[in-house]
Structures are given as C-alpha cells and as structure tokens.
Amino acid sequence: MSIASNPSRYSPPSQLFHWLTVLCVAGAWILGVVGDDLPKGSIRHMGEFVHVILGELVVLLLVLRIVWRFIAPAPPLEPTRFGTAGELATKLGHLAIYGLLLAVPVVGVLTLFHSGEALPLFGLSEISSPWVKNRELKHSYKEIHEFLAHTLMIVAALHAAAAIAHHHVLKDRTLKRMLPAVFE
Ligand code: HEM
Numbered sequence: 001m002s003i004a005s006n007p008s009r010y011s012p013p014s015q016l017f018h019w020l021t022v023l024c025v026a027g028a029w030i031l032g033v034v035g036d037d038l039p040k041g042s043i044r045h046m047g048e049f050v051h052v053i054l055g056e057l058v059v060l061l062l063v064l065r066i067v068w069r070f071i072a073p074a075p076p077l078e079p080t081r082f083g084t085a086g087e088l089a090t091k092l093g094h095l096a097i098y099g100l101l102l103a104v105p106v107v108g109v110l111t112l113f114h115s116g117e118a119l120p121l122f123g124l125s126e127i128s129s130p131w132v133k134n135r136e137l138k139h140s141y142k143e144i145h146e147f148l149a150h151t152l153m154i155v156a157a158l159h160a161a162a163a164i165a166h167h168h169v170l171k172d173r174t175l176k177r178m179l180p181a182v183f184e
C-alpha cells in the first residue's frame with residue numbers, strides 16, 4: 001500500500017488526520033456544550049481540561065495535515081455534473097473548514113487568557129495568561145468562540161451531507177477516497 005495519495009484515494013496519513021480531526025472536533029464541541037452542566041469541582045475541571053486538550057489536538061492535526069498535503073497532494077476532485085461551479089463550491093467549503101479549525105481554538109485560547117487562566121499544553125507544561133482576569137472581555141470572547149464553534153459544526157454537517165450525497169446520489173468515489181481500501 002502506498003503512503004502517498006493516488007488518483008483513487010487520499011493517502012493513509014491524510015485519512016488518519018481527517019478522521020482523528022472529526023473525533024477531536026466532536027469531542028471538544030460536546031464537552032463545550034455540556035461543560036456548564038457538569039457537577040462543579042473536579043468533574044467540571046476535568047471536562048474543561050479535556051476540552052482544551054482536544055482543541056489543541058485539532059490545531060496539531062491541522063498543521064500535520066497541511067504539511068502532509070505538500071508531500072502527498074490531495075487527489076483531483078471527482079468530476080460531477082456541476083462542473084467548475086461545483087469544484088469551486090467544494091474548494092471554498094474546505095477552505096472555510098480549515099479557517100474555522102484554526103479560528104475556534106485561537107478564540108478559545110483568548111477566552112481562557114481573559115479568564116486569567118493558564119493554557120495547559122497537553123498536561124506537560126502550561127502557558128500563563130498574559131492578562132489579568134477581565135469578566136467582560138472573557139464573556140465577549142466566549143460568545144465569539146461559541147458562535148464560531150457552532151458555525152464549524154454546521155459547515156461540517158453540510159460537508160458530511162455532501163459526501164453522503166456523492167456516495168448515494170451521484171454514485172461517485174468521493175466518500176470512498178476518504179476511506180481505507182477495505183471499504184471498496
Ligand atoms: C485550544 C483550544 C480551545 C480552548 C483553549 C477552548 C477554551 C474554551 C473556554 C475557556 C470556554 C468557556 C468555558 C467556560 O468558562 O464556560 C469554551 C467553551 C466552549 N468551547 Fe472551547 N476551547 C477550545 C477549542 C474548542 C473546539 C475545537 C470546539 C468545538 C468545535 C470548542 C467548542 C466550545 C463550545 C461549544 C463552548 C461552550 C460555549 C458556551 O457555553 O458559551 N472549543 N472553550
């Protein structure tokens with residue numbers, strides 16, 4: 001099995017980065033949404049800690065994925081009846097997802113720093129907040145973080161629906177290209 005992409009599917013590392021990103025984004029979003037309902041104390045604290053670690057993993061996977069794209073470029077898009085307009089929409093959709101995968105964690109870090117809290121780095125070390133606690137700024141950044149996180153989930157859901165439509169309606173290889181050869 002080749003480690004590089006070929007015209008028929010994404011390379012195994014690209015697939016791994018994609019599906020691990022899906023798990024981390026879903027986990028971070030669920031913990032973000034239920035966070036305030038967790039019992040106060042060590043359980044809520046653990047929830048926030050895991051939320052931040054998953055968010056950091058999203059950024060790490062994003063960097064690995066972009067670096068890997070230069071080594072093993074993505075296979076060309078499957079031709080569809082929507083022609084170049086369809087290709088443009090797909091590329092803009094992917095670009096929006098990439099932008100949100102960076103913007104959500106960055107604004108999350110700003111939210112944390114304006115709470116006066118340190119950013120834990122995978123539990124190995126931490127970066128202290130450069131600012132003192134500021135309730136209003138924290139609230140504003142939290143609102144932006146929440147809005148961007150929900151936007152990411154909506155765009156990702158539309159993206160997943162498009163992948164499923166490619167498979168069941170257009171009956172092309174778009175979804176299979178993002179899956180290991182065993183799903184052939
Ligand atoms: C390094 C990355 C991240 C950091 C530092 C971070 C930080 C935070 C902080 C400090 C809060 C507010 C918690 C509170 O005081 O109630 C929060 C809430 C939240 N986060 Fe993140 N986050 C990160 C990544 C993510 C990601 C990747 C997602 C999902 C796509 C996400 C989704 C949410 C949601 C939905 C909330 C709830 C907002 C609310 O209740 O108003 N976060 N995050």
Ligand code: HEM
Pocket residue numbers: 018021022025026069074077078090094097098101156159160161163164174175176177178
């Ligand atoms: C949080 C959820 C998701 C995120 C953040 C995400 C992100 C991305 C990104 C950025 C790409 C572009 C890859 C590249 O060319 O570099 C991509 C491709 C792809 N994704 Fe997702 N994805 C998510 C969920 C899903 C789900 C649930 C499915 C399947 C149902 C899916 C199926 C695909 C497929 C088939 C491609 C390849 C598209 C093509 O070749 O044009 N994704 N995804």
